[in-house]
Amino acid sequence: MTKEAIIRVNDLTIGYGDYVLLHDANFQVNKGDIFIIMGGSGCGKSSMLRVLTGLLPPKKGNVIINGTDITQASPAELQKIREQSGILYQSGALFSSMTLAENIMLPLQQYSDYSPSTIKELAHLKLALVGLNGFDDFYPSEISGGMKKRAGLARALALDPDIVYFDEPSAGLDPISSRNLDDLIIELNRSLGTTIVVVTHELASLFAIGTNSIFLDANTKTILAQGNPKELLKNPPNKEVYQFLTRGETK
Amino acid sequence: MKTIDTLTNMSIQITTEKDTLHISVNGDIVNFDTQTTLKKIQKSITKQIKKIIFINNNLQKWDSSLLLLAFETICLAKDKKISYSIDSMPKNLQELITLAFAVNRKPSHKTSDQKDFLEEVGFKTLSITSKIKTVCKYIGEILSSIGRWLTANSVMRKIDFLSALDDCGPKAIGIVSLISFLVGLILAFVGAVQLQMFGAQIYVASLVTIGMCRIMGAIMVGIIIAGRTGSAYAATIGTMQVNEELDALQTMGLSRIDFLVLPRLLSLLIAMPILTILADFMGMIGGAFVGVFMMNLPYQEYWKYALDAFSLKNFLVGIFHGFCFGFIIALCGCYCGLTCGRNADSVGVATTRSVVNAIVWMIVVTGIITVICQELGI
Numbered sequence: 001m002t003k004e005a006i007i008r009v010n011d012l013t014i015g016y017g018d019y020v021l022l023h024d025a026n027f028q029v030n031k032g033d034i035f036i037i038m039g040g041s042g043c044g045k046s047s048m049l050r051v052l053t054g055l056l057p058p059k060k061g062n063v064i065i066n067g068t069d070i071t072q073a074s075p076a077e078l079q080k081i082r083e084q085s086g087i088l089y090q091s092g093a094l095f096s097s098m099t100l101a102e103n104i105m106l107p108l109q110q111y112s113d114y115s116p117s118t119i120k121e122l123a124h125l126k127l128a129l130v131g132l133n134g135f136d137d138f139y140p141s142e143i144s145g146g147m148k149k150r151a152g153l154a155r156a157l158a159l160d161p162d163i164v165y166f167d168e169p170s171a172g173l174d175p176i177s178s179r180n181l182d183d184l185i186i187e188l189n190r191s192l193g194t195t196i197v198v199v200t201h202e203l204a205s206l207f208a209i210g211t212n213s214i215f216l217d218a219n220t221k222t223i224l225a226q227g228n229p230k231e232l233l234k235n236p237p238n239k240e241v242y243q244f245l246t247r248g249e250t251k
Numbered sequence: 252m253k254t255i256d257t258l259t260n261m262s263i264q265i266t267t268e269k270d271t272l273h274i275s276v277n278g279d280i281v282n283f284d285t286q287t288t289l290k291k292i293q294k295s296i297t298k299q300i301k302k303i304i305f306i307n308n309n310l311q312k313w314d315s316s317l318l319l320l321a322f323e324t325i326c327l328a329k330d331k332k333i334s335y336s337i338d339s340m341p342k343n344l345q346e347l348i349t350l351a352f353a354v355n356r357k358p359s360h361k362t363s364d365q366k367d368f369l370e371e372v373g374f375k376t377l378s379i380t381s382k383i384k385t386v387c388k389y390i391g392e393i394l395s396s397i398g399r400w401l402t403a404n405s406v407m408r409k410i411d412f413l414s415a416l417d418d419c420g421p422k423a424i425g426i427v428s429l430i431s432f433l434v435g436l437i438l439a440f441v442g443a444v445q446l447q448m449f450g451a452q453i454y455v456a457s458l459v460t461i462g463m464c465r466i467m468g469a470i471m472v473g474i475i476i477a478g479r480t481g482s483a484y485a486a487t488i489g490t491m492q493v494n495e496e497l498d499a500l501q502t503m504g505l506s507r508i509d510f511l512v513l514p515r516l517l518s519l520l521i522a523m524p525i526l527t528i529l530a531d532f533m534g535m536i537g538g539a540f541v542g543v544f545m546m547n548l549p550y551q552e553y554w555k556y557a558l559d560a561f562s563l564k565n566f567l568v569g570i571f572h573g574f575c576f577g578f579i580i581a582l583c584g585c586y587c588g589l590t591c592g593r594n595a596d597s598v599g600v601a602t603t604r605s606v607v608n609a610i611v612w613m614i615v616v617t618g619i620i621t622v623i624c625q626e627l628g629i
């Protein structure tokens with residue numbers, strides 16, 4: 001079965017200033033994948049996400065999303081891609097001066113043609129979908145960290161995006177909430193066919209949800225392995241990947 | 252050679268035996284300063300030394316200072332390619348040493364390379380030109396955002412504008428009134444002392460009126476608003492940067508300028524001239540307070556002189572100052588917030604910078620306006 005690529009990354013080099021984090025990376029994310037970006041602390045996972053979402057210009061190479069190269073796209077094209085993607089930030093990144101409902105209504109007001117009352121109902125529905133039924137009028141400062149994450153997810157889902165990016169979704173969550181978030185991710189992927197890109201180093205989570213992955217390595221500054229995390233555990237291509245996936249056991 | 256550091260019951264002896272350096276430790280090695288001992292060790296490592304051995308001579312308690320000594324000595328040994336042995340030291344100390352050397356991956360990008368003078372000048376020049384470029388780009392973005400607003404294409408939310416206006420308008424009335432009343436009072440006092448010498452104390456009324464209306468009212472409002480509102484802009488927007496809210500805005504494709512800067516800028520442009528008028532008025536009352544109650548000038552006469560000195564030209568120049576200051580404060584506050592780093596520390600830096608920059612630029616602009624008015628004869 002050949003799959004259609006939704007994100008294609010060619011010869012990508014990323015870094016800050018003179019400092020290179022990762023060079024000549026090539027990989028692709030297929031439509032409908034739950035794609036994991038893993039690797040040790042400081043290897044550049046968050047930076048990779050910033051490049052994929054167009055926040056950090058790469059030093060070299062292309063990132064092609066839905067057929068458009070975001071490194072060379074015009075503002076209008078970039079806008080279109082942004083409407084098609086949702087991002088859940090590590091801390092939720094809700095706008096603190098707005099209620100949860102207003103946070104979710106914001107992208108809808110900008111990019112959809114719904115009437116104001118429909119937008120309000122949609123925001124309510126999205127909140128209910130992530131288990132925050134009735135929290136419409138709460139401010140971000142009035143809810144817990146886990147709830148903020150879920151509200152952030154509701155906002156990321158507001159425009160029914162094709163791709164949703166997550167930066168360490170389970171960081172700071174208790175095991176049950178983290179599990180619930182994983183279930184939510186799988187549900188999203190199954191019922192809406194959303195492609196999902198997740199940065200994580202929580203093993204339980206990445207084995208439970210991942211259908212494909214890349215492993216970044218800070219020493220060689222390259223991608224050390226690609227593939228389904230479960231397959232990688234069965235046939236580890238090298239020592240680093242094996243140690244990472246088994247919490248540091250030596251072969 | 253033999254050196255002994257003796258303090259209560261701790262001692263470290265450094266002895267040389269042919270090509271071997273012995274460092275023997277005994278007693279409690281806690282809380283001691285390693286640097287002098289380390290210097291002695293460094294001195295003792297002569298050309299013929301080929302091996303360094305740590306000897307456990309009834310070591311009792313120890314803490315990080317011994318660990319540090321061992322660590323630095325081993326670093327020295329590694330540097331000079333001398334072999335070393337810590338086999339006789341306590342097991343856990345050995346393990347800690349192994350741990351400290353386990354990962355030898357130094358960040359390659361944080362090099363504090365020494366630049367020579369010319370290089371320094373070059374870098375500074377480049378950084379200044381790039382800074383000028385970003386500031387110009389920022390101002391350009393703001394102008395185009397104002398253009399979008401005028402053509403009703405802006406994503407600015409009305410509610411943001413209203414809350415910003417409420418914050419820098421009604422809520423600032425109290426402090427602005429108080430400060431400008433006091434400034435008027437001070438002006439009158441200082442003037443009175445001089446004018447009394449000529450028996451011309453009635454001209455205090457003219458002095459206060461002209462001083463407040465032409466410039467002092469606007470400057471006082473500018474300084475107050477830079478401190479209470481401009482800094483708040485920098486802190487709010489800087490915190491949004493730390494919380495990734497600015498990233499979220501950008502990836503949602505919403506203009507940060509439309510969304511964050513425009514409501515704040517517009518509200519200050521409206522509030523500042525009005526606050527300036529208030530300050531002028533309160534300053535004149537402050538002057539009258541001194542004139543009437545302290546110098547016993549007749550009330551009616553004071554106001555007559557005050558109104559005679561009042562000129563629409565001065566009044567409008569003052570309001571124009573207020574308008575320009577509003578622009579500067581909003582620009583500096585928002586710019587410092589938008590360029591803030593990603594940690595709590597940089598929010599503090601951004602806040603300070605916003606106030607300092609705003610005040611400096613206000614004074615510079617005052618100078619420019621004064622010269623222009625002079626040339627035009629206003």
Ligand SMILES: Nc1ncnc2c1ncn2[C@@H]1O[C@H](COP(=O)(O)OP(=O)(O)OP(=O)(O)O)[C@@H](O)[C@H]1O
Pocket residue numbers: 016021040041042043044045046047048
């Ligand atoms: N704005 C920046 N400027 C310069 N260097 C940066 C910047 N942001 C990150 N780095 C550097 O890039 C490297 C990778 O950072 P990144 O946040 O991408 O790591 P990560 O893989 O997400 O780590 P973690 O798992 O701890 O979140 C770090 O070594 C860091 O020092």
Ligand SMILES: [Mg+2]
Pocket residue numbers: 045046047
């Ligand atoms: Mg990270």
